[in-house]
Amino acid sequence: MRKGFLPRLAATGLKNNRQTYLPYLLTCAGTVMMFYNMCALTFHTSTIRNSNLSTLMSIGMGVTAIFAVIFLFYTNSFVIKRRKKEFGLYNILGLEKKHIGITMLFESLYVYLGSMILGLGLGVLFNKLVTLILYRILDFDPNFSFEISSQSIVYTVVLFAGIAVLNLLFNLLQVRLANPIQLLRDNSAGEKEPKAKWISALAGALTLGAGYWIALTIESPLDAFEMFFVAAILVIIGTYLLFTAGSIIFLKLMRKNKKYYYKPAHFTTISGMIYRMKQNAAGLASICILSTAVLVMISTTVSMFVGVDDLLYTRFPQEIDISATYLPETDFDRDALLAYVEGTVSEAGRQVENMEVSTSLTISTQRKGNAFVSGSDKDVSSAIHLLVILSKDDYYALSGEHVSVGEGEIYALGNVFESKEAKEWDSIDILGCSYQLAGMGGVSPEIGTYTAYLAEICYLVVDELDTAAPVVAAAKELYGESYDSFTCHIAFDTDGTQEEKMELAGQLKEIRNLEFPGAEEITFSGRELSRSSFFDTYGGLFFLGIFLGALFLMATVLIIYYKQIVEGYDDKERFSIMQKVGMSRQEVKQTVRAQVVIVFFIPLLAAVVHIAAALPILTKLLYLLNLQNELLFLVCTICTVLVFALIYAIVYSMTAKTYYKIVYRRM
Amino acid sequence: MPLLEVKNVKKIYTTRFGGAQVQALSAVNFSVEHGEYVAIMGESGSGKTTLLNIIASLDRPTGGKVLLGGEDITSIAEKQLSVFRRKKLGFVFQDFNLLDTFCIRDNIFLPLVLSGENYKKMEERLEPIARKLHIEDILEKYPYEVSGGQKQRCAVARALITGPQLILADEPTGALDSRASDNLLDMFSQINKEGQTILMVTHSVKAASHASRVLFIRDGEVFTQLYRGERTKEAFYADIAASLTLLSVGGEEHA
Numbered sequence: 001m002r003k004g005f006l007p008r009l010a011a012t013g014l015k016n017n018r019q020t021y022l023p024y025l026l027t028c029a030g031t032v033m034m035f036y037n038m039c040a041l042t043f044h045t046s047t048i049r050n051s052n053l054s055t056l057m058s059i060g061m062g063v064t065a066i067f068a069v070i071f072l073f074y075t076n077s078f079v080i081k082r083r084k085k086e087f088g089l090y091n092i093l094g095l096e097k098k099h100i101g102i103t104m105l106f107e108s109l110y111v112y113l114g115s116m117i118l119g120l121g122l123g124v125l126f127n128k129l130v131t132l133i134l135y136r137i138l139d140f141d142p143n144f145s146f147e148i149s150s151q152s153i154v155y156t157v158v159l160f161a162g163i164a165v166l167n168l169l170f171n172l173l174q175v176r177l178a179n180p181i182q183l184l185r186d187n188s189a190g191e192k193e194p195k196a197k198w199i200s201a202l203a204g205a206l207t208l209g210a211g212y213w214i215a216l217t218i219e220s221p222l223d224a225f226e227m228f229f230v231a232a233i234l235v236i237i238g239t240y241l242l243f244t245a246g247s248i249i250f251l252k253l254m255r256k257n258k259k260y261y262y263k264p265a266h267f268t269t270i271s272g273m274i275y276r277m278k279q280n281a282a283g284l285a286s287i288c289i290l291s292t293a294v295l296v297m298i299s300t301t302v303s304m305f306v307g308v309d310d311l312l313y314t315r316f317p318q319e320i321d322i323s324a325t326y327l328p329e330t331d332f333d334r335d336a337l338l339a340y341v342e343g344t345v346s347e348a349g350r351q352v353e354n355m356e357v358s359t360s361l362t363i364s365t366q367r368k369g370n371a372f373v374s375g376s377d378k379d380v381s382s383a384i385h386l387l388v389i390l391s392k393d394d395y396y397a398l399s400g401e402h403v404s405v406g407e408g409e410i411y412a413l414g415n416v417f418e419s420k421e422a423k424e425w426d427s428i429d430i431l432g433c434s435y436q437l438a439g440m441g442g443v444s445p446e447i448g449t450y451t452a453y454l455a456e457i458c459y460l461v462v463d464e465l466d467t468a469a470p471v472v473a474a475a476k477e478l479y480g481e482s483y484d485s486f487t488c489h490i491a492f493d494t495d496g497t498q499e500e501k502m503e504l505a506g507q508l509k510e511i512r513n514l515e516f517p518g519a520e521e522i523t524f525s526g527r528e529l530s531r532s533s534f535f536d537t538y539g540g541l542f543f544l545g546i547f548l549g550a551l552f553l554m555a556t557v558l559i560i561y562y563k564q565i566v567e568g569y570d571d572k573e574r575f576s577i578m579q580k581v582g583m584s585r586q587e588v589k590q591t592v593r594a595q596v597v598i599v600f601f602i603p604l605l606a607a608v609v610h611i612a613a614a615l616p617i618l619t620k621l622l623y624l625l626n627l628q629n630e631l632l633f634l635v636c637t638i639c640t641v642l643v644f645a646l647i648y649a650i651v652y653s654m655t656a657k658t659y660y661k662i663v664y665r666r667m
Numbered sequence: 668m669p670l671l672e673v674k675n676v677k678k679i680y681t682t683r684f685g686g687a688q689v690q691a692l693s694a695v696n697f698s699v700e701h702g703e704y705v706a707i708m709g710e711s712g713s714g715k716t717t718l719l720n721i722i723a724s725l726d727r728p729t730g731g732k733v734l735l736g737g738e739d740i741t742s743i744a745e746k747q748l749s750v751f752r753r754k755k756l757g758f759v760f761q762d763f764n765l766l767d768t769f770c771i772r773d774n775i776f777l778p779l780v781l782s783g784e785n786y787k788k789m790e791e792r793l794e795p796i797a798r799k800l801h802i803e804d805i806l807e808k809y810p811y812e813v814s815g816g817q818k819q820r821c822a823v824a825r826a827l828i829t830g831p832q833l834i835l836a837d838e839p840t841g842a843l844d845s846r847a848s849d850n851l852l853d854m855f856s857q858i859n860k861e862g863q864t865i866l867m868v869t870h871s872v873k874a875a876s877h878a879s880r881v882l883f884i885r886d887g888e889v890f891t892q893l894y895r896g897e898r899t900k901e902a903f904y905a906d907i908a909a910s911l912t913l914l915s916v917g918g919e920e921h922a
Contacts (some may be wrong), residue, residue: 223814258786262776262789263783264780264781267773267781271769272768275767371775574766574767574768577764577765579749580725580760581758581825582779582781583749584746584748584749584750584755585745587749587781613864
């Protein structure tokens with residue numbers, strides 16, 4: 001064999017299959033570009049101030065890498081399917097399998113080099129833009145020097161070389177396993193009609209139902225956090241099963257109805273769909289899952305970013321929050337602390353507004369009847385109840401409500417105390433300490449300081465806080481010395497501009513280093529001081545959401561494209577037969593269109609249904625991330641869905657055009 | 668009036684870039700009477716498939732007319748063509764052209780479904796045809812599950828079920844072994860005896876010897892034709908073979 005023949009054969013092979021290889025090359029290059037960018041951002045952010053951000057970016061890098069492996073493997077399998085016939089022909093014409101293997105090696109090499117040059121080139125080019133976008137989102141100073149990240153290039157080159165080798169091995173195996181006749185025929189192998197799998201369909205309906213049920217009925221944000229992945233996996237499994245088994249059962253039932261089936265419009269569509277679903281159901285389910293993932297990612301991150309002020313105000317209901325902890329037996333002077341704070345504020349020329357001062361014991365428990373026990377007790381699995389014990393004077397200061405309670409008694413306020421079960425109680429038990437109940441009721445809506453907590457909150461009002469001293473002792477015994485003491489909270493807003501607020505917060509922050517008699521530890525949090533770290537986190541999430549959303553969208557688009565191309569070749573023959581038997585061009589077009597539309601829009605429809613079902617659980621999850629503005633989230637989700645549907649429709653019209661071209665060619 | 672009249676049909680193909688012109692049919696004239704069984708023979712490239720495609724209204728002639736039952740099919744509008752094909756013509760192809768997505772029964776029903784026929788009527792029509800063609804047992808199977816001969820019989824059933832005026836067969840035995848070929852040709856003869864007009868294009872002398880008349884085509888014209896008359900199949904076979912030899916050697920005489 002002449003030298004240089006096989007490399008040239010490989011080049012011709014690629015050229016002659018432009019319609020499949022060009023999109024494949026672009027897919028590879030696009031993935032390379034995305035990965036390079038994610039890599040570069042990870043290394044770049046690790047050199048600047050924020051570790052939070054670089055952690056987020058490295059998660060993004062990991063996701064992109066995993067995605068690249070799966071996605072390129074998937075696309076490659078489409079491509080090799082189209083080439084088998086050609087390789088079979090080479091084999092028959094006297095090319096040994098070894099030589100075919102070498103040809104394939106060269107083809108992979110060309111595609112790899114092409115995608116590397118194109119992808120890295122675009123990646124370096126776009127890196128500037130992507131970094132600028134990230135900086136803009138985070139409100140950073142865009143004054144920094146751009147550079148090509150050599151470390152990222154190494155990572156990218158190695159990762160994609162690995163993927164290329166994996167794909168080549170897969171392709172070689174495909175050719176090796178088949179004999180030439182099989183290779184020649186592979187495209188037109190008569191496929192058996194799929195069997196109706198009732199059990200799979202039923203399992204699919206059950207898992208999907210269970211996933212939806214969890215998503216729709218979950219009550220507390222903490223449960224939502226625990227159950228979200230369970231629900232997501234159930235829905236994914238259910239989607240796959242229903243798409244593969246359920247669709248075929250549904251179509252077969254339609255076929256059983258003879259009156260309906262033997263109508264020109266239904267006859268060819270239903271039978272065509274049964275045939276199609278066998279090959280495509282898994283692909284369609286993947287499209288559905290990817291679409292859902294894109295929608296979830298973008299809608300949540302967008303609404304968090306848009307609602308970052310809301311988040312701040314939820315997390316920090318008041319501008320400044322200072323708390324000091326002390327032991328019941330020590331003599332803590334709350335007024336001295338208060339005087340220092342007020343002094344510092346007026347020294348800075350600011351005014352205190354909405355001051356709230358209270359001293360309480362906060363303890364996290366689980367409920368067992370009328371007993372509130374340690375949160376780590378394995379036998380109990382009720383929701384977390386956060387108990388806030390405070391004096392009746394402080395409760396009045398917070399809520400404006402008078403509560404009458406005698407010495408050593410508790411007046412209990414909270415949802416649980418309004419329940420039927422609670423009507424029987426005349427005492428409650430906290431970590432083993434028993435208290436007589438003076439009365440029960442719901443929580444006053446006026447209370448602000450404690451709303452940042454996510455568990456169910458119960459206010460237990462006592463005559464004097466010292467009544468709760470035994471609970472502190474019990475807690476210390478259970479959890480060790482470092483546990484709960486009494487905490488004095490001072491929370492307030494101030495007037496002034498943002499800069500003035502920042503300045504005051506900076507001064508007040510020093511309170512953490514001061515000594516107050518009796519105080520164990522003093523903590524400080526200021527809304528304005530936290531703003532920038534909030535921006536980093538939510539801006540970074542927003543960026544990741546958009547970036548990964550774009551990546552997944554690209555994948556969705558390409559999967560759809562490849563599907564239509566592959567099907568176009570399959571369908572072409574069928575439709576030309578139908579035309580010979582007396583189907584008009586018009587009827588052929590109608591059937592083709594009906595099938596294409598169904599195949600395209602069913603995944604989108606299912607994704608939208610998934611999103612609708614996921615709304616409640618996502619809302620709860622966002623609670624955990626301090627976003628309580630449900631309307632904002634709803635609006636963001638609807639907008640995301642609309643934009644996504646628009647892009648999807650554009651992709652549809654473009655792919656459908658290519659598909660029609662293939663099907664109608666020479667008809 | 669004959670059922671089919673082909674008058675002066677011409678077909679010229681122009682290559683894609685407008686260069687050379689290829690004359691596939693120069694001037695074809697013949698007619699087919701009701702109930703006839705006509706075979707068209709000729710070498711590869713003689714234009715017989717082009718002729719069949721024109722009669723089938725799958726292709727349009729460059730000049731001339733094709734009358735089916737007195738109606739000129741070359742002037743039927745594109746939109747009505749498929750209805751015309753569906754109602755008046757039945758097709759049997761060399762490679763069966765059955766759809767893998769349908770079971771045999773649905774493949775046979777296809778033209779009727781496209782005409783909007785009612786399901787019960789379809790069943791009624793299928794029953795005698797299926798019995799005649801011995802395919803009652805495989806109606807629920809799929810094309811890839813049955814043999815070539817069975818596939819072709821299904822294709823014949825699909826062609827018959829609309830009650831067409833004319834059956835057009837393009838090398839119907841081309842993909843069958845000899846036993847299946849004999850079987851199919853016997854069926855064609857039987858169908859023809861029941862009054863069905865058949866026009867068949869074939870390479871096979873044996874297939875042609877079943878017909879009542881054979882047309883030989885050379886260089887885009889009807890070169891000669893043979894009537895079977897009272898001859899036996901075997902005698903007719905010998906005459907056809909002789910004519911073919913003459914045709915390829917290049918004799919000029921007309922029979």
